[in-house]
Amino acid sequence: MIPLSWYLTFAAALFSIGLFGALSRRNMVAILLGVELMLNAVNVNLVAFWRYGDVAQMAGQVFAIIVFAVAAAEVAVGLALVISVYRRHNTVIAEELDLMKW
Amino acid sequence: MTTENLIWLIPLPPLISFALIVLFTNKNKALSHTVAISAAFLSWLGAMIVFVRALGVEHFGEHPFASSINWLPTGDTWLKVGVLIDPLGAAVLFFVAWTILMIFLYSVGYHNFGQPAGDHDHAGLPPHGATVHGHTVLSVEPMYSRFFAFISLFAFGMFTLVVSDSLLTLFVGWEIMGLCSYLLIGFWYAKPSARAAGIKAFMTTRIGDVFMLLGIAFLYSVTGTLSFREIFTEEILHTLASVPSGVFGLSAAGLIGLLLFIGTVGKSAQFPLHVWLPDAMEGPTPVSAMIHAATMVSAGVYAVIRMFPLLSMDEKTMTVVAFIGAFTAIFAATIAVAQNDIKRVLAYSTISQLGFMIAALGIGAYVAAAFHLITHAFFKALLFLGSGSVIHGMEHGVFHTGNHKVDPQDMFNMGGLKDKMPITFWTFLIGGFALSGFPLVTAGFWSKDEILADAWGHHHYIVFATLAIAAFFTAFYTMRQITLTFLGSPRTEEAKHAHETPWTMTTPLVVLAFFAVTYGWVGIPEHFPVLGPLVNNNWFHDFVGHTLEHVPEAPEFSWIPLLTSLVVALGGLGLGWFVYKDVKSVEQDKFQISFLKNKYYFDELYEVVFINPAYWVAENVIYKFMDQGVIDGVLHIFGPVTDKIGSAIRNYFDVPVVNQFIGDGSAEVAWWFGKNLRPIQTGRIQQYFILSLVVIFVVGGLLYYILTLA
Amino acid sequence: MTTEQIIFLIVAGATLASGLLVVTSRNLIHAALWLVATLFGVAIVYTLLNAGFMAVVQVVVYIGAIAILFIFAVMLTRKDMRDSGAQLNSNWWAGALMAVLTFGGLFAMLRTWGGMSKTAAEIPAGFDQIAELGAQLTSPEAYVLPFEVASVLLLAAMVGAVYLAFNKK
Numbered sequence: 011m012i013p014l015s016w017y018l019t020f021a022a023a024l025f026s027i028g029l030f031g032a033l034s035r036r037n038m039v040a041i042l043l044g045v046e047l048m049l050n051a052v053n054v055n056l057v058a059f060w061r062y063g064d065v066a067q068m069a070g071q072v073f074a075i076i077v078f079a080v081a082a083a084e085v086a087v088g089l090a091l092v093i094s095v096y097r098r099h100n101t102v103i104a105e106e107l108d109l110m111k112w
Numbered sequence: 113m114t115t116e117n118l119i120w121l122i123p124l125p126p127l128i129s130f131a132l133i134v135l136f137t138n139k140n141k142a143l144s145h146t147v148a149i150s151a152a153f154l155s156w157l158g159a160m161i162v163f164v165r166a167l168g169v170e171h172f173g174e175h176p177f178a179s180s181i182n183w184l185p186t187g188d189t190w191l192k193v194g195v196l197i198d199p200l201g202a203a204v205l206f207f208v209a210w211t212i213l214m215i216f217l218y219s220v221g222y223h224n225f226g227q228p229a230g231d232h233d234h235a236g237l238p239p240h241g242a243t244v245h246g247h248t249v250l251s252v253e254p255m256y257s258r259f260f261a262f263i264s265l266f267a268f269g270m271f272t273l274v275v276s277d278s279l280l281t282l283f284v285g286w287e288i289m290g291l292c293s294y295l296l297i298g299f300w301y302a303k304p305s306a307r308a309a310g311i312k313a314f315m316t317t318r319i320g321d322v323f324m325l326l327g328i329a330f331l332y333s334v335t336g337t338l339s340f341r342e343i344f345t346e347e348i349l350h351t352l353a354s355v356p357s358g359v360f361g362l363s364a365a366g367l368i369g370l371l372l373f374i375g376t377v378g379k380s381a382q383f384p385l386h387v388w389l390p391d392a393m394e395g396p397t398p399v400s401a402m403i404h405a406a407t408m409v410s411a412g413v414y415a416v417i418r419m420f421p422l423l424s425m426d427e428k429t430m431t432v433v434a435f436i437g438a439f440t441a442i443f444a445a446t447i448a449v450a451q452n453d454i455k456r457v458l459a460y461s462t463i464s465q466l467g468f469m470i471a472a473l474g475i476g477a478y479v480a481a482a483f484h485l486i487t488h489a490f491f492k493a494l495l496f497l498g499s500g501s502v503i504h505g506m507e508h509g510v511f512h513t514g515n516h517k518v519d520p521q522d523m524f525n526m527g528g529l530k531d532k533m534p535i536t537f538w539t540f541l542i543g544g545f546a547l548s549g550f551p552l553v554t555a556g557f558w559s560k561d562e563i564l565a566d567a568w569g570h571h572h573y574i575v576f577a578t579l580a581i582a583a584f585f586t587a588f589y590t591m592r593q594i595t596l597t598f599l600g601s602p603r604t605e606e607a608k609h610a611h612e613t614p615w616t617m618t619t620p621l622v623v624l625a626f627f628a629v630t631y632g633w634v635g636i637p638e639h640f641p642v643l644g645p646l647v648n649n650n651w652f653h654d655f656v657g658h659t660l661e662h663v664p665e666a667p668e669f670s671w672i673p674l675l676t677s678l679v680v681a682l683g684g685l686g687l688g689w690f691v692y693k694d695v696k697s698v699e700q701d702k703f704q705i706s707f708l709k710n711k712y713y714f715d716e717l718y719e720v721v722f723i724n725p726a727y728w729v730a731e732n733v734i735y736k737f738m739d740q741g742v743i744d745g746v747l748h749i750f751g752p753v754t755d756k757i758g759s760a761i762r763n764y765f766d767v768p769v770v771n772q773f774i775g776d777g778s779a780e781v782a783w784w785f786g787k788n789l790r791p792i793q794t795g796r797i798q799q800y801f802i803l804s805l806v807v808i809f810v811v812g813g814l815l816y817y818i819l820t821l822a
Numbered sequence: 823m824t825t826e827q828i829i830f831l832i833v834a835g836a837t838l839a840s841g842l843l844v845v846t847s848r849n850l851i852h853a854a855l856w857l858v859a860t861l862f863g864v865a866i867v868y869t870l871l872n873a874g875f876m877a878v879v880q881v882v883v884y885i886g887a888i889a890i891l892f893i894f895a896v897m898l899t900r901k902d903m904r905d906s907g908a909q910l911n912s913n914w915w916a917g918a919l920m921a922v923l924t925f926g927g928l929f930a931m932l933r934t935w936g937g938m939s940k941t942a943a944e945i946p947a948g949f950d951q952i953a954e955l956g957a958q959l960t961s962p963e964a965y966v967l968p969f970e971v972a973s974v975l976l977l978a979a980m981v982g983a984v985y986l987a988f989n990k991k
Contacts, residue, residue, distance in 0.1 A: 011941045012830050012870065018932050020834045020867070024841055024860075026925035031845030033798055033805075033917030034910045039895050041798075043844055043857050046888065050864045053876075061871045062942045065949065068958045072965045074876060075955075078883050079972040083979030085888050089895040090986035097989070102899045104798055105911050111795030799913060805920045809927070 173658025320378015327371025366426025434474025569667025587684020
């Protein structure tokens with residue numbers, strides 16, 4: 011039997027990797043990839059807590075499904091933004107977009 | 113409605129009328145006079161109901177209509193405002209309501225309502241006439257509505273004064289009338305003489321008012337109340353009479369009485385503050401009637417009659433009052449003899465007659481004073497309105513001939529008007545005879561006779577003699593006036609074309625003439641030969657006398673005063689007719705004595721004694737010394753000193769501390785932070801992300817440290 | 823160590839490795855493909871957790887839709903891929919520090935939590951978790967409101983995405 015801590019540690023590691031991607035990649039699409047990893051890590055947590063808690067309570071799975079929906083929405087809007095920015099400024103490098111600078 | 117509530121409402125309609133006319137109906141002349149006359153009528157109606165109810169009360173003197181409410185809190189006590197109608201109040205209310213209503217009605221005609229607007233009239237000047245089909249006719253007063261607003265306010269002041277139950281509200285009404293007299297005497301404000309007269313009236317009466325206010329304040333400080341019913345109790349009166357005032361050896365009662373009396377001297381134009389009243393003729397004639405008969409001067413006499421219980425506490429005050437009254441009576445009567453302006457004769461006559469009342473009061477003839485006040489109000493209102501009617505008729509003549517140099521008020525330009533203006537003539541004759549004291553039929557005879565009888569009966573022979581001579585002059589100048597104005601033949605072309613005035617003017621004359629005759633019959637002495645037993649009861653004496661706690665005794669009947677008044681009245685009238693029946697021009701008048709004509713040079717005397725010194729003081733002491741020398745000098749010291757202090761504060765506090773340290777300092781700190789924090793605003797989303805995570809770690813670490821380890 | 827544990831360790835290791843490749847590979851197409859691998863690994867983890875339905879959804883929605891969407895986006899911005907230049911920004915060391923700190927913080931917290939070593943109960947026989955999930959998602963007593971809100975969110979995202987990506991020329 012696998013202890014809960016294994017799953018949680020795995021999820022924490024996956025989340026940290028995603029965080030690194032979101033913080034450090036230059037390409038905006040790659041940043042979104044990192045965000046996807048973080049969302050997956052959260053989902054792993056939710057399902058693990060369902061499995062190790064009261065199985066009859068489906069809350070974990072329900073929230074995981076809602077996170078799927080949120081992830082889909084985020085990707086759709088995020089990629090649309092990337093494409094829109096790409097059209098206007100001809101770049102997908104996050105560092106080059108500093109219009110909000112002082 | 114209870115009578116008390118009704119009394120509260122009596123002064124109200126004219127006030128509402130004033131507000132309505134000023135605020136809303138100013139543009140509409142017909143609406144304005146409708147509002148004003150309706151208001152006067154409502155007040156009249158209320159006054160009549162109150163009067164009739166008062167007649168129905170047994171022992172009305174002990175049970176007057178009174179009600180009061182708390183007004184201003186003064187620490188633990190209240191200044192109260194209230195109404196009081198006792199027999200004196202009811203009698204005064206009666207004549208005030210009648211005369212005011214009549215004057216309101218008369219004003220409609222006097223100001224030429226219904227006539228076209230003048231060709232060259234403008235506000236502030238009397239109407240100059242309008243041209244219709246080539247004829248010049250009278251034109252309507254440009255400030256018609258304004259006039260009705262002012263006399264409404266005037267009426268409000270008078271009604272307030274009459275119904276008030278304390279000196280405080282009486283004084284309020286008193287001052288309102290002071291203001292209105294100023295406004296109305298100066299009604300034709302574009303005339304410099306009218307302006308000056310308005311100011312003169314206001315300033316002169318103000319001198320009296322200041323003393324009166326002092327008296328009121330003194331009275332309040334001694335007794336703690338201003339209500340008549342509370343002051344006129346045995347206890348308080350005796351306290352007042354026994355407390356010395358420290359001035360001239362008078363008691364408190366005496367000094368207060370004297371101060372209040374000075375108020376009356378100003379208001380009722382007694383010597384030496386009489387100078388304003390003849391000048392007040394500058395106002396429109398209804399105003400003259402209002403001031404001289406119905407309201408203002410009557411108010412002055414009413415106030416002293418009201419305060420009689422207080423005045424009578426001190427012999428010295430009474431002597432002063434009697435002296436002033438008697439002196440004024442004869443003094444003004446002699447001046448009237450030499451006046452040529454029809455209204456000025458009446459003005460001096462008013463001063464003289466008021467002197468009769470004051471003198472009567474001074475010798476303790478309380479009822480006689482009140483009686484003469486009322487009869488005088490009726491016949492003097494009648495005479496003024498009559499004179500206004502004459503002037504109006506003359507103006508008609510002036511417009512007819514087109515000779516505007518002719519003064520329509522000069523009696524030597526008149527003559528023979530009795531055929532042209534019959535109603536005016538007969539009513540004027542009745543008024544004049546009442547003024548002269550024509551025996552038996554006129555009201556003036558009975559009231560004047562009562563004063564003389566009182567003076568004789570109470571052994572005031574000097575006063576008696578003075579008043580008798582004054583009465584002779586009165587009859588003489590009255591007959592002179594009637595003869596010059598109405599009798600004989602017209603002396604000018606204008607007088608030939610004089611015309612009777614419209615019904616709005618003649619109706620009041622007839623009504624007032626009725627009272628000028630009949631009102632005397634309510635005061636026929638009981639012991640008068642033949643007539644006394646016939647009426648059997650001196651109603652007026654009985655009614656008004658009960659206002660006082662100790663009803664004054666009617667004097668014993670004596671033939672001497674009666675014969676005296678008969679002789680002076682008939683003698684004066686006869687002599688007046690005899691002297692003036694053939695006078696054709698002013699040169700033939702033997703009484704054009706410059707000393708009398710110039711009113712004993714009192715205006716000139718005041719000019720030299722008071723006005724010029726006042727100007728001199730104002731110019732040299734106040735302006736040159738006080739203002740330019742002292743005040744400007746002080747200011748010139750203050751200027752540099754405050755400048756120095758200001759510079760010091762600026763240089764050593766404001767600039768370094770406020771501006772540089774606090775002001776610039778805070779800005780610099782903010783600027784420094786801004787400059788140094790600016791680089792973190794990179795506009796790069798990932799750097800923001802990192803920064804927020806740093807903050808989360810720091811805060812989270814701290815929380816963790818505090819919650820678990822500490 | 824049970825077979826199950828061994829399988830988990832292998833899967834977890836492979837998933838984390840491909841996750842690292844997602845955030846580090848130069849070529850974005852490669853990164854997107856490594857994302858597919860990672861998502862597949864997560865799907866296996868779901869299976870290990872007896873959540874078969876979630877595993878299927880993971881494959882269908884994530885791999886079938888989202889990952890493909892990424893690949894499309896990558897290809898649409900192909901011109902600016904810059905495979906040659908640095909794929910990490912100048913602050914990458916700070917990002918790495920944050921990631922390490924996050925993992926360290928989470929790991930430290932997990933170690934102090936008492937419920938870490940609890941084991942899973944057996945799923946009762948005859949418990950149909952898919953039917954139960956469906957019932958709870960549509961039951962007014964349970965999660966119908968979040969479910970509907972999520973659908974509204976999707977609709978809004980769709981409208982927004984269309985608007986943003988619409989070529990106004």
